[in-house]
Amino acid sequence: GAGVSQTPSNKVTEKGKYVELRCDPISGHTALYWYRQSLGQGPEFLIYFQGTGAADDSGLPNDRFFAVRPEGSVSTLKIQRTERGDSAVYLCASSLTGGDLRGYTFGSGTRLTVV
Amino acid sequence: GENVEQHPSTLSVQEGDSAVIKCTYSDSASNYFPWYKQELGKGPQLIIDIRSNVGEKKDQRIAVTLNKTAKHFSLHITETQPEDSAVYFCAASKRGGTSYGKLTFGQGTILTVHP
Numbered sequence: 001g002a003g004v005s006q007t008p009s010n011k012v013t014e015k016g017k018y019v020e021l022r023c024d025p026i027s028g029h030t031a032l033y034w035y036r037q038s039l040g041q042g043p044e045f046l047i048y049f050q051g052t053g054a055a056d057d058s059g060l061p062n063d064r065f066f067a068v069r070p071e072g073s074v075s076t077l078k079i080q081r082t083e084r085g086d087s088a089v090y091l092c093a094s095s096l097t098g099g100d101l102r103g104y105t106f107g108s109g110t111r112l113t114v115v
Numbered sequence: 116g117e118n119v120e121q122h123p124s125t126l127s128v129q130e131g132d133s134a135v136i137k138c139t140y141s142d143s144a145s146n147y148f149p150w151y152k153q154e155l156g157k158g159p160q161l162i163i164d165i166r167s168n169v170g171e172k173k174d175q176r177i178a179v180t181l182n183k184t185a186k187h188f189s190l191h192i193t194e195t196q197p198e199d200s201a202v203y204f205c206a207a208s209k210r211g212g213t214s215y216g217k218l219t220f221g222q223g224t225i226l227t228v229h230p
Contacts, residue, residue: 004158031216042121042204042220043159056217091158098215101147101208106158 025094121221
């Protein structure tokens, strides 16, 4: 596609529920990143995929968070037992390769609200 | 890990004035410093970047300066226009070799340009 697509754009869920957030990167981009942006803050790194593998998941806050990219394209961020503190905008970005910082393209994000 | 501090958090200027946003970073190994503009409901968009082997870079009304010794870099916008109103983020990363595009962002500056 022309850009990075994230769905849904908004998600409201109840505390304790499970949610999945989807990211469709730009076609051909091998590197994919997830960031979390809390209100009034800059994005914070969560996880980096190179192809199908998670090359760096050091930013995942705890074991309730998990992400996959089984075919090296679409990625899903999964959050179990959601808490109110998980409310944030979850941003996905992709680039042609891991070293292609100038070609970094962000999606518009998924706004997650846990009530 | 890297830590990026950004000031001011809000900046209000009259159309035609200049705006300056400043950032400091902690990791002397960081060598790539992009600036992003984020409009409401959208993901961050790269507006200008600078590598550590360059002290200044200009692109029309936007310029960035870097002081490696002091570990700080700044964004300068001249002749501001109402459409420059947005949230601006600085970021730092390591580029080259086996490094990949993990970005550490500042906290953001809300720029308002009054007509």
